[in-house]
Amino acid sequence: MNPERPAKPGPTTKPHRKNLFASRMAKTPKSFIREILKVTDDPRIISFAGGLPNPDLIDxxxxxxxxxxxxxxxxxxxxxxxxxxxxxxxxxxxxxxxxxxxxxxxxxxxxxxxxxxxxxxxxxxxxxxxxxxxxxxxxxxxxxxxxxxxxxxxxxxxxxxxxxxxxxxxxxxxxxxxxxxxxxxxxxxxxxxxxxxxxxxxxxxxxxxxxxxxxxxxxxxxxxxxxxxxxxxxxxxxxxxxxxxxxxxxxxxxxxxxxxxxxxxxxxxxxxxxxxxxxxxxxxxxxxxxxxxxxxHTDIDSHIHRIQQAYRHQCDLMQAEIKKTFPASVRYTRPEGGMFLWLTLPDGISANEVFDAAIKEEVAVLPGTPFYIDGGGNSTLRINFSNAPDTMICEGIARLVRVIRKLGK
Ligand SMILES: Cc1ncc(COP(=O)(O)O)c(C=O)c1O
Structure with a gap:
């Protein structure tokens, strides 16, 4: 048994009482990211969907x-x-x-x-x-x-x-x-x-x-x-x-x-x-x-500098691959820090469609829609660069571009 995998839920005991839960619970969005991470649990999938720090940089x-x-x-x-x-x-x-x-x-x-x-x-x-x-x-x-x-x-x-x-x-x-x-x-x-x-x-x-x-x-x-x-x-x-x-x-x-x-x-x-x-x-x-x-007891400036340099490299590599392979109509941000790139797809390509097709190609990205409190963002994607080694970044972007080109036709 893998202790990190969630246990199967027990039998449901339907509460007899109506309005058991506070109404505020119904107004709170489920974490879409957690739902998506369940899909990306498969080790064959290259995931740019999450937001984990690079584990090699945890001392x-x-x-x-x-x-x-x-x-x-x-x-x-x-x-x-x-x-x-x-x-x-x-x-x-x-x-x-x-x-x-x-x-x-x-x-x-x-x-x-x-x-x-x-x-x-x-x-x-x-x-x-x-x-x-x-x-x-x-x-x-x-x-x-x-x-x-x-x-x-x-x-x-x-x-x-x-x-x-x-x-x-x-x-x-x-x-x-x-x-x-x-x-x-x-x-x-x-x-x-x-x-x-x-x-x-x-x-x-x-x-x-x-x-x-x-x-x-x-x-x-x-x-x-x-x-x-x-x-x-x-x-x-x-x-x-x-x-x-x-x-x-x-x-x-x-x-x-x-x-x-x-x-x-x-x-x-x-x-x-x-x-x-x-x-x-x-x-x-x-x-x-x-x-x-x-x-x-640590030279924290050097430690942070190492993290910054590693993320700069991962971010640069991902941007270079995008620039080299994506249609010019895909726009993306040029971060000076952090862990994410933001992609805006050309009109007519929906991020949810990209997500579904990308999972079939074994790469996961995060559709931007849940970040819009009032709806919208249908053509946007969040891509994490901090948690994938170089080979995975190149392979994952290659898979993603196949999806985008197919959907763009
Ligand atoms: C913008 C932002 N704020 C807060 C958090 C929460 O982080 P933590 O609770 O680990 O400090 C995150 C997590 O990624 C984040 O992206």
Whole structure:
């Protein structure tokens, strides 16, 4: 038996009670990605559908050493309950990293350690949203955020993501008409498109938001993965009182450690801490201790540089193969970081058709439709480049081009 494969479901016991589940559950989209990943479980399929980091870049030996040291020196403490806010030395490390990377002052009191940055989205939904509250989100937007916020039944106001960042005129209109509680965006290497907002566009967005009470939720899961080594300005530097940042160790250490954080002004932090305490008391303390031990004994800049270089190579290779083989009518983004490319197919080719035909050719891609909160995106695809070796990238793109050419006829 493979312990990683889901067990077969037991017999269904139909609940006798009507309306057993809260109505919010019906309004929350299933994770389309998880559904798709079931299809791609077949080892013959080359999958560009998921979003996993490259496993060769997870320093398992280094993390094992750090774990050994923590357990040997302070095992009982590290296995105890701890504070909701998180391990202070780890929060101090994160604050220091902001100072070093961005020249941005953050106090450890403004940092809450979470169970991956995904939990930040749930906590933000919990503390900010009443049912029916308007919120703004990029179009296309991160599916995990759409799912997390949907549980709190907001009204989503989509803001078109252009090549330079969100459309400022559209945002201005939404702010004026709906006064959303927050605008959630991913300024660095956006998921799903790979787009990084330009400096100019960041200023325009900040200008538009400046006069409003709307918060900017800056999801910075990919901030450290800029291949050029650039660290663009955070919105916290532009809108200090009304920006929350969510950060993650998933892409630079290991996603299985489930460690992320949120940076928030103190009065928001108080609310987040209460919500977190009610959810899970605190994040995995052993994981926090191991992460801190690892970070304080590793040349983390070199480690991150290796990740950036590897992803740059994988991204360049995928783009080169696309350029060489795809019809010129297929458009694609040129990310400067992250893990994804975004393809727009010529009119008349549907991404869902591509998905079905591609599975038959044993390559998986992700149709863009679930990233559009209000429908649309029928001709778009998200392609992950971080989790396939070079030969698979070349072979997978060759299979995909066969599908696109066939459907384009
Ligand atoms: C934009 C974005 N935010 C948040 C997350 C959640 O990541 P984690 O919970 O592992 O930090 C992801 C995961 O890929 C993501 O792409």
């Amino acid at each position: 398992a030996a280094g993390i094992a050493d750090a774990a050994g040291r923590v357990l040997a020196a302070e095992g009982r403490k590290a296995l105890q309950y701890s504070t909701t806010e998180g391990y202070l030395p780890l929060r101090t490390w994160i604050a220091e990293r902001y100072r070093k990377r961005l020249g941005m002052a953050v106090s450890p009191c403004e940092i809450l350690i979470t169970n991956g940055s995904q939990q930040c989205l749930d906590l933000i939904g919990k503390v900010f949203l009443n049912a029916g509250d308007p919120i703004a989100i990029e179009r296309p937007g991160y599916l995990g955020a759409i799912q997390a916020f949907s549980l709190y039944e907001p009204v989503f106001c989509p803001i078109t993501l252009q090549d330079d960042g969100p459309d400022p005129a559209m945002l201005a209109e939404v702010l004026e008409r709906h006064n959303p509680k927050f605008f959630y965006g991913i300024p660095n290497s956006q998921n799903p498109t790979g787009i990084t907002y330009t400096g100019e566009r960041r200023k325009e967005i900040a200008d538009v938001m400046q006069k409003t009470g709307t918060f900017f939720i800056e999801d910075d899961a990919y901030g450290e993965l800029n291949f050029t080594g650039r660290s663009p300005q955070s919105f916290r530097q532009l809108l200090p009182a009304t920006t929350l940042i969510t950060g993650s160790f998933s892409k630079i250490l290991a996603p299985g450690m489930r460690l992320g954080w949120v940076v928030a002004p103190v009065e928001v932090m108080e609310q987040l801490v209460i919500a977190k305490q009610a959810s899970d008391l605190h994040s995995n303390f052993l994981s926090q201790r191991i992460a801190y031990e690892y970070l304080s």
